[in-house]
Amino acid sequence: MPSQHPGSGHMPATGQALGTQLGQPVTCSSQPQGSPCLWNQRGCEVPGDQDASHHPPCPISQQHPAHCGCLDDDDDGAGDGTSSWLRGQLRLGPSVPQEAVTQLQQVYTDRRQCLHRTVAPAISVCETEGGHGKAEGRGIPGLGGQGSGSLANNNLQTLPRDIFRPLDILNDLDLRGNSLNCDCKVKWLVEWLAHTNTTVAPIYCASPPRFQEHKVQDLPLREFDCITTDFVLYQTLSFPAVSAEPFLYSSDLYLALAQPGVSACTILKWDYVERQLRDYDRIPAPSAVHCKPMVVDSQLYVVVAQLFGGSYIYHWDPNTTRFTKLQDIDPQRVRKPNDLEAFRIDGDWYFAVADSSKAGATSLYRWHQNGFYSHQALHPWHRDTDLEFVDGEGKPRLIVSSSSQAPVIYQWSRTQKQFVAQGEVTQVPDAQAVKHFRAGRDSYLCLSRYIGDSKILRWEGTRFSEVQALPSRGSLALQPFLVGGRRYLALGSDFSFTQIYQWDEGRQKFVRFQELAVQAPRAFCYMPAGDAQLLLAPSFKGQTLVYRHVVVDLSA
Numbered sequence: 001m002p003s004q005h006p007g008s009g010h011m012p013a014t015g016q017a018l019g020t021q022l023g024q025p026v027t028c029s030s031q032p033q034g035s036p037c038l039w040n041q042r043g044c045e046v047p048g049d050q051d052a053s054h055h056p057p058c059p060i061s062q063q064h065p066a067h068c069g070c071l072d073d074d075d076d077g078a079g080d081g082t083s084s085w086l087r088g089q090l091r092l093g094p095s096v097p098q099e100a101v102t103q104l105q106q107v108y109t110d111r112r113q114c115l116h117r118t119v120a121p122a123i124s125v126c127e128t129e130g131g132h133g134k135a136e137g138r139g140i141p142g143l144g145g146q147g148s149g150s151l152a153n154n155n156l157q158t159l160p161r162d163i164f165r166p167l168d169i170l171n172d173l174d175l176r177g178n179s180l181n182c183d184c185k186v187k188w189l190v191e192w193l194a195h196t197n198t199t200v201a202p203i204y205c206a207s208p209p210r211f212q213e214h215k216v217q218d219l220p221l222r223e224f225d226c227i228t229t230d231f232v233l234y235q236t237l238s239f240p241a242v243s244a245e246p247f248l249y250s251s252d253l254y255l256a257l258a259q260p261g262v263s264a265c266t267i268l269k270w271d272y273v274e275r276q277l278r279d280y281d282r283i284p285a286p287s288a289v290h291c292k293p294m295v296v297d298s299q300l301y302v303v304v305a306q307l308f309g310g311s312y313i314y315h316w317d318p319n320t321t322r323f324t325k326l327q328d329i330d331p332q333r334v335r336k337p338n339d340l341e342a343f344r345i346d347g348d349w350y351f352a353v354a355d356s357s358k359a360g361a362t363s364l365y366r367w368h369q370n371g372f373y374s375h376q377a378l379h380p381w382h383r384d385t386d387l388e389f390v391d392g393e394g395k396p397r398l399i400v401s402s403s404s405q406a407p408v409i410y411q412w413s414r415t416q417k418q419f420v421a422q423g424e425v426t427q428v429p430d431a432q433a434v435k436h437f438r439a440g441r442d443s444y445l446c447l448s449r450y451i452g453d454s455k456i457l458r459w460e461g462t463r464f465s466e467v468q469a470l471p472s473r474g475s476l477a478l479q480p481f482l483v484g485g486r487r488y489l490a491l492g493s494d495f496s497f498t499q500i501y502q503w504d505e506g507r508q509k510f511v512r513f514q515e516l517a518v519q520a521p522r523a524f525c526y527m528p529a530g531d532a533q534l535l536l537a538p539s540f541k542g543q544t545l546v547y548r549h550v551v552v553d554l555s556a
Contacts, residue, residue, distance in 0.1 A: 153177035157206075158185045161556070170198045179206040182219060184226035184554035193217050226555040229486060231500060231514055231535060234548035235276055241266075241538035244525040247293040249300050249316075253529055254280065256302060257538065258288040265291035265304050270529050277546065283314050283323050292340040296349050296367055301326065303351055303372075305337035311353075313372060327371050329353075335360040341387040345396050345412055350375065352398060354384040362387070362400055364419065376418050379408060386433040392443060397422070399445070401431040407447065427466050428455050437480040439487065439503060446489060448475040454491060456510065468509050470501070479524035483533050483549045488513065490535065492521035498537065518545055 148171055151159075156178040164170060180186060182205035193200060193216065205211040211219065243258040253270035255277060265288050269280040285291070287307040294301045300316035302323065311329040316322075336357035343350055349367040361380035365372040379400050386401040396412040398419050406429050410419035425431075431447035438444070443459040444467075454475055456468040472478075474494035481488055487503035489510050498518040501510035520541040527534045533549040 148172040150174035151178070155179050157181045158183075159189055161185075161188045164192065164196075164198075172199045174201055175203045176201050178203070180204070180216060181207045182211040182214070182216060183208065184224055186216070187221065187224045187226055187555035190216060190219050190221060190224075224555065226553055228552050228554060229483075230550050230552055231516060231547040232550055233545060234532070234534065235546040237268075237277065237544040237546065239266075239544060240540055240542060241544045242288075242522040242540055243290045244523055244536045244538045244544070245291060245293055246525060246527040246536075247295065247300075249293075249295055250318075253527075254293070255525075255527065255536070256291040256293045257544065258285070258291045258305075260286070260288050260307075264288070265302060267302075272530060275530070275532060281323060289337060290340045292342055292351060294342050294349065294351065303329075303340055303342075305329075305334070305340055305353060307336060311337060329365075330374065333361070333363050333374060333377070338384065339386045341389050341398070343389040343391070343396070345391075346414070352378070352387050352389075354387045354400065356383050356385055356403075358383060378410065378419060386431070388434045388436055390436050390443075392438070399425075399434050399436070401434040401447065403430055403432060403450070405429065407431050407434055425457065425464055427457060427464060431455075432476050433478055435478060435480055437482075437487065439505070439508070442508075444480075446478055446480055448472060448478040448491065450474060450476060454478060470499075470510065472499075477521050477523050479526070481524075481526035481535070483526070484551075490516075490521075490524040490537070492518065492524065492537070494520045498524075516545075516547065518542075 150173070152174045154177070156175075158181055159175075164173070180203065200217070203216045205214050205216060205219075211223075237257075239259055240261050241257040241259050243256075245256045247254050247256065255268040255270070257266045257268065259266050263284065263286040265283040265285045266279070267281040267283070268277040270276075271278045283291070283302060283304060285304045285306055286309055288304055289307055290303075290305040292303040292305070294303065302314045302316075303311070304314060305311045310331050311334055313326045313329065314323040315326040317324055334353050334355055336355055337353045338356040339354040341352045341354075343352075350364055351372065352362060352364045354362050362378040362384045363374060364376040364378060366375040378398075379402075382400075382402045383404050384400050384402045388399045388401075390397045390399065398410045398412075399407055400410065401407040405424075406427075407425040409422045409425065411422040412418075413420045425434075425445065425447070428447045428449065430449060430451070432450050433448045435446045436444060437446070445457045445459075445464060446454070447457070448454045449472060451473065453469040454472040455466055456470070457464040458467050470491060472491055472493060474496070475492055476494065477490075477492040479490045481490070489501040489503070490498060491501065492498045498516040498521055499512060500514040500516060502513040503509075504511050516537065518537040519539050521537045522540050523538050525536040525538075527536060535547045535549065537545045537547070539545070
């Protein structure tokens with residue numbers, strides 16, 4: 001039976017009515033193989049040799065003999081030919097704008113290897129190199145629902161998000177006979193099936209294994225873990241640095257960087273409009289290893305620790321808008337500083353300096369009225385490298401790490417108003433840096449080592465026990481930090497790139513998360529800046545890099 005013009009109301013022998021199975025390629029039964037044909041909205045074939053006023057002829061794809069028909073490439077849809085034909089065959093009334101008709105024409109003139117066009121001209125299914133089907137959607141303004149449709153038996157593994165949005169009054173949809181991979185890319189489909197009024201026959205997952213043969217309509221949304229995160233390069237500061245300390249002063253956000261290469265402590269200010277760190281001021285410091293800002297009684301001070309030439313304390317004068325030297329730090333007490341830690345105990349401000357010289361001693365200073373004064377000498381002759389202040393359970397503690405012996409824990413005595421030695425962390429005899437964090441009710445220590453593995457220890461009430469070892473040859477810096485409920489650990493090395501680990505709550509361990517191209521980092525610093533969550537990585541050998549923490553929805 002030869003094909004009939006769709007206007008006659010008869011269906012051809014090989015034609016497919018929309019809403020029935022449409023899994024076969026479209027061909028013209030009354031024409032030689034390869035002849036052009038158009039499959040219209042009613043599922044009828046329109047051979048290319050029909051009256052030109054109804055169907056202008058056009059070239060057919062040489063790659064696929066059953067290619068969907070097309071319209072005359074020279075017709076822009078603005079005249080009475082193609083435009084009128086489309087309106088008539090697709091039953092588009094005058095309320096459908098010309099823009100919609102023009103886009104329909106563009107869909108029909110597409111030169112892809114289409115198996116068939118289904119649901120509406122807004123959706124096409126094309127074959128990929130692997131033999132799987134691929135559905136593609138194109139929103140068409142002004143085009144309403146299309147009744148019934150099918151994407152069955154196309155070996156589809158996924159469907160583009162919101163592919164059915166142009167079809168606002170779709171009554172029936174057949175998606176059976178496909179190989180859906182029920183990952184984050186089809187989460188939207190599960191949500192759509194739960195809320196749509198369209199009747200959809202049961203469809204099943206082909207993968208992954210945990211969802212295989214499960215009905216898509218029954219998948220619980222909580223099973224889709226589609227939110228992940230990433231650290232992306234946000235800003236590059238074209239200079240090396242060995243420490244970074246963010247601070248708030250007069251409602252503004254600043255960053256203090258120790259830069260021995262340019263003989264300065266550089267102060268940067270966060271620009272909330274440009275969303276960048278900008279130069280603000282510099283403090284002369286020929287051999288700075290640490291610049292520690294402290295805001296005491298609304299006054300800004302910066303402790304500048306230097307390897308030689310003495311260490312100093314500077315004060316910011318808001319009247320002259322410049323830093324002025326407030327006092328010297330006794331060079332006989334602080335010979336070779338390596339780290340600074342500032343903290344507050346019972347309302348009083350202190351800072352401690354870790355001294356790494358053979359003849360030096362880690363020292364504690366206390367603020368009193370108009371300056372900082374020596375308060376206590378700690379841990380002499382041990383070449384200390386790092387300090388960590390821990391204020392937990394109402395018992396302030398100071399942990400001092402050394403490259404020549406196990407870290408020492410000091411606890412604050414409120415009667416003596418001094419730190420008193422409490423014990424050692426014997427599991428790690430040569431820690432370069434020590435940091436702490438809390439997860440739930442447990443307290444942990446992170447200790448980096450230059451030779452050997454870095455360690456994660458958990459406090460068991462009377463002692464620390466090792467819970468994890470992390471490969472870290474050449475490590476001088478590590479930093480745990482928390483971003484929006486997610487806990488990370490940055491671990492640097494002089495011989496490889498920086499590793500970012502993420503805390504696995506179930507396993508109570510860190511798992512490798514991401515690698516950052518940071519050379520020889522000397523510190524890591526987490527800095528929230530408005531809605532931007534930043535990780536700074538000062539480098540001794542290269543540029544100081546600023547990364548931004550971003551949240552990625554894999555189902556989007």
